[in-house]
Amino acid sequence: MRIAVWNTAFLGDSVLTLPLIRTLKAAWPEAELDFYVRGGLAPLYEAQPEIARVFSCDKRGKDRGIVAVFREGRSIAERGYDIWVDAHLSLRSSYMAWASRAPVRAGYAEAALSRLVFTRRVSRRFDELQEIERLLLLAEALAVPRALLEDEGLHWPEIVLPPRAVQEAEALL
Numbered sequence: 001m002r003i004a005v006w007n008t009a010f011l012g013d014s015v016l017t018l019p020l021i022r023t024l025k026a027a028w029p030e031a032e033l034d035f036y037v038r039g040g041l042a043p044l045y046e047a048q049p050e051i052a053r054v055f056s057c058d059k060r061g062k063d064r065g066i067v068a069v070f071r072e073g074r075s076i077a078e079r080g081y082d083i084w085v086d087a088h089l090s091l092r093s094s095y096m097a098w099a100s101r102a103p104v105r106a107g108y109a110e111a112a113l114s115r116l117v118f119t120r121r122v123s124r125r126f127d128e129l130q131e132i133e134r135l136l137l138l139a140e141a142l143a144v145p146r147a148l149l150e151d152e153g154l155h156w157p158e159i160v161l162p163p164r165a166v167q168e169a170e171a172l173l
Contacts, residue, residue: 001031007087020135025050073099
């Protein structure tokens with residue numbers, strides 16, 4: 001099984017997506033799980049044990065413009081995902097979900113073109129929930145077992161830094 005999680009927002013948003021990723025990996029331990037993040041952030045997640053591959057979307061650089069959007073959509077389709085999880089609300093994000101051709105695509109009801117793109121939709125409940133709780137609604141939409149959704153041990157955004165980043169930080173300190 002192949003799962004993709006898309007959150008190309010800012011650094012904090014991608015870090016807060018880690019509990020969702022950990023929960024999905026706990027639900028499908030055999031799955032290859034890929035994470036799509038904002039340009040420049042991919043190296044931060046290279047050592048994350050739940051993630052098979054990290055892809056970077058540089059919306060303001062090399063991936064800018066409509067031609068780049070279509071090129072990335074084709075690339076995503078070729079990866080053959082079974083489940084696509086869109087944790088972002090943009091039109092580009094919705095297009096990537098659609099382009100993935102994944103049989104199961106979960107996203108927020110408030111996202112652009114959500115009714116046309118997602119097979120499973122949830123409301124963000126922005127005024128009621130914190131960001132990690134909102135993201136876990138996407139796992140709930142995928143019928144992740146209740147025990148995993150309630151497992152607080154999975155719901156902390158714990159990042160595992162690559163060894164070279166730790167070494168560089170130690171050298172600075």
